Structures are given as C-alpha cells and as structure tokens.
Amino acid sequence: MFKIRKYPDPILTNKAEPVTEFGPRLEQIVEEMFLTMYQEHGVGLAAPQVGISKRIFVVNCEKDQPPDGEIALINPEIVSVEGEQYGDEGCLSFPGMFAKKKRPMKVTMRAQDVDGEWFEVTGEKLLARALLHERDHLDGNVFVQDLELTEFIKLKKELEMMRREYKRAKARA
Secondary structure (H helix, E strand, O other), X not given: OOOOOOOOOHHHHOOOEOOOOOOHHHHHHHHHHHHHHHHOOOOEEEHHHXXXXXXXEEEOOOOXXXXXXXXXXXXXXXXXXXXXXXXXXXXXXXXXXXXXXXXOOEEEEEEEOOOOOEEEEEEEOHHHHHHHHHHHHHOOOOOOOOOOHHHHHHHHHHHHHHHHHHHHHHHHO
C-alpha cells in the first residue's frame, strides 16, 4: 500500500504527467491505489496523493464500496458539467478537514482504462463531486484553493499547523 502525501507536499500542487505506458505495472499501481483508498476510508484517490505524478485516479462512491463500484480513470478529460451542488468536501491529504464547496451536480468524463481503452463515465451528486475533486489533483489543485472566503477562514489555523508540521518533518529527515 501507498503512503498518503499530506498538504503542503509540493507534489500535490504540481501538474501530473500523462500516462503513456499501459500494462501490468499500471494495473498494480491502480490496485494499490484502491487498497490505500479503502484503508484510509476515502471515496477517491489521485496518484499525486501517493507520490506518483501521473494522471491517474480511482473512485468508488458505492455504499460499502463493492468491487463493481470501482472506477479507475487514466488521462481523464471533462466532457461536460451540469447544475450545481453545495456540500461538505474533504480530502485524504487534509486529514480531518472538511469544508462546504460548490461543485457541478453532474459531470461526464472521458478517460482511458488500465489497458488504454477510452470510455466515458457520468456521475451525479457524490460521484460528480469525487470525480471533479480527484481530477483537480491531477492539475495540482487542492480543494482548499477555491473555497469561499468564510470556509477558508474556518480552516486557516489547521492549514498553518499542517505547514509547520511539514517543515518540521522535512528538517528531521
């Protein structure tokens, strides 16, 4: 299993590279990402969050997360968005932090699977939120970047504590 990278690790704010090689190694990465996501009790996980700067993410928003709810998206592109929702959002790279955030209600994405085959997936509500949240990670955007000011202010002290802890850990290493 992978270790989750925590804010403000620089890999979280760098744009990930496209995947160009498909095969057993990619399948292994995706499998380990799902296992890590389940271990950490998440509904989505992007490769940069585990130290891999590639355009890969996994999601499973189904209740009890059965295997048939697993979706792995490689090199995802947004095809369309519709509507609007406003609700709580969190991130495994920001443990214990949640904020209300506006997102589209519905999204359609085009992506490749682990074999390189293109497919489309449409998600609504929580799945739309998860797809867009994880896609943001691939562009180096973390969920606190575009919060409404009142929501950002609520998290400001926790973010500063995370920055200080990250600097201390780097200094010890």
